[in-house]
Amino acid sequence: MKLLSLNLGRATRVPYTDQPDGLTGIDKRPVEGPVRVTAPGPKGVGRSGLAGDAVCDTRHHGGDDQAVYAVAREDLDAWETELGRELPNGCFGENLTTIGLDVSGALIGERWRVGPDLVLEVTCGRIPCRTFQAHLGEDRWVRRFTQRAAPGAYLRVIEPGEIRTGDRIEIVHRPDHEVTVALAFQAETTRRTLLPAILAAGEALHPELLASARKYVAAQGS
Secondary structure, rough: EEEEEEEEOOOOOOOOOOOOOOOOOOEEEEEOOOOOEEEOOEEOOOOEEOOOOOOOOOOOOHHHHHHEEEEEEEEEEEEHHHHOOOOOOOOOOOOOOOOOOOOOOOEEEEEEEEEEEEEEEEEEEOOHHHHHHHOOOOOOOHHHHHOOOOOOEEEEEEEEEEOOOOOOEEEEEEEOOOOOOOHHHHHHHOOOOOOOHHHHHHHHHHHHHHHHHHHHHHHHOO
């Protein structure tokens, strides 16, 4: 398991975002590194956890619980076959393109060591948006991506550190439950009856998803 590609984005003005300034950082490009990764601060204030990486829409992206976004190269390869086009590393807006790691099958609360020092913790999957769809230029992309339920993983920073392309990734902790990124994503999107089940992941869940699951359970009992 390793970091195949380390990707950073710069703020770029495009016609397809609803940001008032028209800027997005979704178009990530590979860099060799080293890149410093730290907890960026609360959502709405903090941006990317990676130094030099642009996050423009702080309503939906960035912050401590979405500090880093990872996608498996194997998932990009599967989409390449389906779409009949090349999908370079970083094109999903991911900071980390991994190889040999089942990112969407990772457990919520699972911890990865990337390189010698950085430790990350899985929090949730990525919810697709119209900016993502327009960036890729694929019809019905939001629906197709959602139906696949292989969203990649957002991660929070547990221990900061520097990383480089090619760094080893090691799973250093697996929690004692069966709530994967894919399961949590389905609970949040297409199968909301799964929301009670994902509560097994507890406080490791992204706080917004945890609150949504608790609200759903409370409503069922009322």
